[in-house]
Amino acid sequence: MSIPFFDLHVHSEPDTYSRRYSPLSLGQEMKAAGAGAVLKSHLTATTSVARMAREQGYPIYGSITLNQYAGGVSTQAVQAALAANGQDAPMVIWFPTLTGHGAKPRLSQPKCHPVLDTYPVKLERVSEEGRLRPDTIDVIQLAVDFGIPMATGHSSKEEVYMLVEEVDKRGGRIMLTHPCHSCTGFTTSEVAELLQSSHVWAEVAILMTKLGYESPDDVLDLLQAIDPGRVCVSTDFGQLKNETVTEGYAWFIEQVRTSAASRGLEIPDSLVEQICRTNPMKFLGV
Template sequence: MTDIETIKREQADRISEILTGAVDPHVHSGPSIAQRAIDHLDLVKGLSEAGFAAVVTKDHDYAGTMTAALIRAHHPDLTTQIFSSIVLNNVVGGFNAFAVEHCAATDGRIVWLPTLAAENHLQWANATGTVHPASTAKIRPAQAIPLFEDGKLRPEVLDVLDVVAATGMALASGHIHASETRIVFEEARKRGIERLIFTHPEDIVGATVEDMKAIADMGAYLEHSLAYFVEGSKFRNRTNEELREFIDHVGPERTILCSDMGQLGNMLPLEGMRGGVAICIEQGYSDEQIHKMVATNAAEVIGLTG
């Protein structure tokens, strides 16, 4: 084995060690109305072989908790725990407290504020010409789900926040604007929500550095989607150095790195996570700091620890 091959092998082993016990809390596996590169079962098989502790699946249109329960029940040999989540888009009725309660009762771990139906997302998609693969002729186009009425959070939003607080699930900001996230998260904290996730501040949501720091100061984790950073991802629009800048705004202690992968034509989530760890090594973070960002913090926010 040449010196270069030895270095590559040592690097690969180091990445594998860092990812032992990892948690990917944001994966777009299938089945889905949008075509996916991998389904939930094959996802868990691959992550189990890699030593991941857990994964949370996310679909813009349905809560995958029943599928997760079936996989856990019928494949006890798989060591990666699979959980799911609910996204408050049109298909589930937007801010539907009944749907959130059902998700919690079936062991859902994250409630996402609107994504494809967020007013901010629709404005961003219109401005950029972005068409999401879930936007098909099979269902009607997304209709905006507002957060506010007469300058105040709508009663339906408050009902959902109360359910999240009562059930202990995590609340993720989805694709609402960063300025809206600050308002919702402030109310969430008042109502007793302890687990908060600021979704990919690097894209779509219009976050400033001030937004990121203020939201982290509320006790939220900033979740960065490696799909925007890892070379080879079809969504890459950021550099390795920019990932370092985003992390350093709040530090590894308040940072989660997720794949946000599983889309057709993109690298698989495990490959994305390995690429993200490689970037962090190259940017000078310690193995302990990286493990915190790919494992410990996400485990805490989805209720695996603490």
């Protein structure tokens, strides 16, 4: 069955790890599927390569992840990524992902270049001494000023609460990046509480189900606990060991529907389209 989707979280080359996609090969898949995707890299801003893909007719959008490789938590890094993005396309700002928070990754992946093993990157975090860094607050304000959606990255649970509070205060929008991951470990009720704010959205990443961080039953619990209007299903795919993005959505929805059927529930097509396509496009602003 064909699943309508718009993926806010796909990894392609160049990235810290070797990936199955280039921006163009991902663009070709998205165009064939009638879909779209946001490129994410732990290594560098993707706005310039996404712009080139769009100029060739592919529905690909860019982002920056504020790791040290890309300049860290810095308004200058965001300004450069935004300028490279062009004036008429949205993008995403991810707060750092190479933070040291959480358990050892469950997925072993080859680094893209030996230099990354020779010179390990300095970890980057959004807070110091229990409060957000001034640079973090400056990035939030810049994002609000230019209407750029943000995502929490691999911030700790305490940092996520601080980020949400600051975004709430300034009127932006922010996505909880796979909140079930070990770096935060939010419960369903905690996610539901955070989504009481109209500025907060929640990602359901298919990779988290693949890796066992959450189950289809957990996804159902979340959808029953909250209004699904700010829930976005993404893949977080691009790994060499995983299937394509299009196959990932089909697999995931089948798993959730099977779990729902065991409870005597049904997942209608309208809900699938809402959480897989309509909500992500609304969050991004396309």
